[in-house]
Amino acid sequence: MNTRSGEVWVYAEQEEGVQSDIAFELLGKGRELADKLGTKLAAVLVGSNVQGLAQALINSGADIVHIVDDPKLVNYIGLPYRRVLTSLIKKISPQIFLFGATHMGRDLAPAVASELRCGLTADCTDLQIGDYTDKKTGENFTNILHQIRPAFGGNIIATIVNPRNWPQMATVREGVMKALERTERSGEVINHAAELDDFQIPVEIVSILRKHSSVNLKGARVIVCGGAGVGSKENFQLLHDLADALGGAVGGSRAAVDLGYCEHERQIGQTGVTVRPALMISCGISGAVQHLAGMQDSQKIIAINTDKDAPIFKVAHYGIVGDLKVVIPMLIKTLKAK
């Protein structure tokens, strides 16, 4: 029988001293895994002057915050961050280490896994604790991490395990796991030295231009989303009008982005943002699996499409077979008539 011990870790990504939402989302899932395993949940916080972020991580579910705070870590650079994490892993031996599938997480986690020669599953949408039997050797493994992810363009859902190597590592898609309600909790903060004095960093950051996005799809309660079937950029304005009437945000499928109907940052789907609003209104979207992967967990879905056989109707709660140029103005009129 193969069992494990050790903490469950989540990487608490931050930029310029601002904690990313993904850190809290990972803690939500991490709490569940740690409780199931009967072990502690720790957040790993790396940066410069980041001590002030620890309490919010504890209040969001962490029992322990491991901090590596050093001026050399002020901005994210892959090599020193990797070095810090691999030495911390060797020192403490967590059994699970989760990262966000963000640009940073997808830069950092593969390098850490490569150096430690352990497995890494990318872009998980669910994580569970379960058992595994190696069919070739007959070996049984209990309480290991089942890493569940869409693969093959979203056409299949695969459950991946890394039964032998430590730690079990995975990146998790943004917006998929739920953060816990914050409560006043107490936890342990442990500082670790970065030990980077003799470390030459081969990358020099010249400048960082932050784009301050006005689009907040992940936080929107209502999203109006358009696809190729919207037909033109002018028609796409109708979606903005409907979103305004609902106090919602506007998203687009990959096709809508490629056709120039909306900006790239509005893209919903496997290669864009994953959302689960209270209400999703899909307009002129046929429903490719790549798109559905990013929106099918919306609580209510209304689909508007002229093609009654469009796959989007299979995931919708309400279907309107009709021309969006007629239907959307009706919706706006009804909403405004309140």
Added chain:
Amino acid sequence: MSYTSVVCIKQVPDTAKVTGKAMKEDGTINRAALPAIFNPEDTNALEAALSVKERFGGKVIAITMGLPAAQAILREALYRGVDEVYLVTDRKAAGSDTLATSYILSKAVERFSPDLVFCGRQAIDGDTAQTGPQIAEKLGMPAVTYLESIDFKDGRALVQRDIGTGVETDLVELPALFTVTEKFGELRPADVRLVMKYKNYEPNTLSCDDIACDASRCGFAGSPTSVNKIESVVLAGKGFKSIEPKIDAIEALVKELRDEHTIG
């Protein structure tokens, strides 16, 4: 200053066209059942390498790992001006996850002592974006992920990369590895003369032994991850209600959504 570039490219099943059963029982992909294409972001990586050669001179070597059929994308690379191509093909490499794949590719890349290594950000069959950064780790190079542009300054690469929350400009010591997204720009079209020259070209092949791979780090043996279970995505019915595109039906829908507090 001229640069030697290695580009790692992959032939992938066109996952946008998956129909029926595309997976074998052991959870690996039945590639034969799908049309095979040049992985989209690897075409951008190839363009990055060719644009460096065009501006600064040097040479471009393309490497792929896969079945013999993957020769097709190596020829596509030759048609666009790549100087040398190699196919890493070996039964020992079968079943490799990203860790084993990056190991084998790193051993192949190492042979050419490149200044620059380019990979597509991710391949559409797995979407992991892991192989590039893992090759860099194995070669002891910095990895610059999400590359949008590249230039050079005083012996270092001057790059712009997408960091999700903005754009970062870096100076990077060479050799270095870059993963490239579609933002870099489309691959140039094939040159007709090169098509005539290479259309029947048989690329050099390399086995795991040729590139001195440790067999215990290749294929299934070198892969820590295993597929435990595969499920096909089934679109679930959700108590579907059809609404007529008429004003009274729309009004009833809006009322229902308001009554249940879905909208305010």
